[in-house]
Amino acid sequence: MILMVGLQGSGKTTTAAKLALLLKHGGQKPLLVAADNHRPAAIEQLVTLGKQLDVPVYNEDPKANAWDIARHAMEEAKKIAATHIIVDTAGRLHIDEELMQELEKVKKVVSPHEVLLVVDAMTGQDARARR
Numbered sequence: 105m106i107l108m109v110g111l112q113g114s115g116k117t118t119t120a121a122k123l124a125l126l127l128k129h130g131g132q133k134p135l136l137v138a139a140d141n142h143r144p145a146a147i148e149q150l151v152t153l154g155k156q157l158d159v160p161v162y163n164e165d166p167k168a169n170a171w172d173i174a175r176h177a178m179e180e181a182k183k184i185a186a187t188h189i190i191v192d193t194a195g196r197l198h199i200d201e202e203l204m205q206e207l208e209k210v211k212k213v214v215s216p217h218e219v220l221l222v223v224d225a226m227t228g229q230d231a232r233a234r235r
Contacts, residue, residue: 105189105214110222112195119222120192121153135186137177138163139170142194171209
């Protein structure tokens with residue numbers, strides 16, 4: 105169970121797909137989970153990437169809450185014998201209390217083995233410039 109987190113626009117969805125492809129090439133059977141129901145095109149983007157990579161994608165109605173999507177995806181993963189579940193979550197800022205609470209609920213439901221923080225390359229440049 106891998107939970108993808110990060111800021112809005114940092115590349116979580118693309119990174120999730122790349123990770124799934126890496127696992128697939130390693131003989132694993134990943135399941136991508138579209139749990140970003142805040143960005144209108146996020147689900148469509150992950151479904152498109154999954155089709156291109158021939159990796160299954162679990163998704164639900166965008167009105168569903170992220171923790172229920174994650175919970176249902178775990179059931180789907182058992183059905184298809186997935187070896188890895190990669191949950192793509194909505195981008196958030198630490199000051200957005202509602203989205204941070206959503207992430208805590210998702211984390212509690214899925215008990216991830218790994219939480220991967222995805223940041224864009226400019227984060228390092230910002231950190232270096234502020235030393």
